Amino acid sequence: MSDLPITRFNDHFAVAPQLAPEDMARLAEAGFKSVINNRPDGxxxxxxxxxxxxxxxxxxxGLEYRYQPVNGAAIQAQDVVTFGELVKSLPGPVLAFCRSGTRSGNLYRAAGTL
Known part of the structure; x- marks a missing residue:
């Protein structure tokens, strides 16, 4: 995982830029239990x-996976609520990703789950 720039917010939550299928086993080996994908397909x-x-x-x-596509330029209130519920309900540690990790981090901050 050293080639993936993971940003940890705390022991329960981290973000990353775009991940690929081959990264999932490495995330599990690193101890993550859940993944949230915030990047819309395409x-x-x-x-x-x-x-x-x-x-x-x-x-x-062996990871839990949720797809919650969010338009980073137009994050809606419901996006924040849904994201906060996912982070709180999924087994941790949780890793969320998008293109750069910024959108997922912004959702986390906006959800007040710091």
Whole structure:
């Protein structure tokens, strides 16, 4: 995982930039229990892995996986509420990702789950 820039907020939550299916086993080995994908499919073009493929790899690695696509330029109040509920209800530690990690971090801060 040293090649993945993981930013830990605390013992229960971290963010990362775009992840791929092959990263899921390494996340599980690093101790993460859940993954939230905040990046809409297709946002990064055809090179971006599909959520369904990441989910399949996450579940194979024993991780909980949730797909919550959020438009980073127009985060809505319901996006924040849903994200906060996911972070609180999923087994931790939880790792959320998007294109750069910023959107997931902003959702976490806005949800007041610091």
């Amino acid at each position: 946002e990064g073009g055809p090179a971006q892995p599909l959520s369904a493929d990441i989910e399949q790899a996450a579940r194979a690695a």
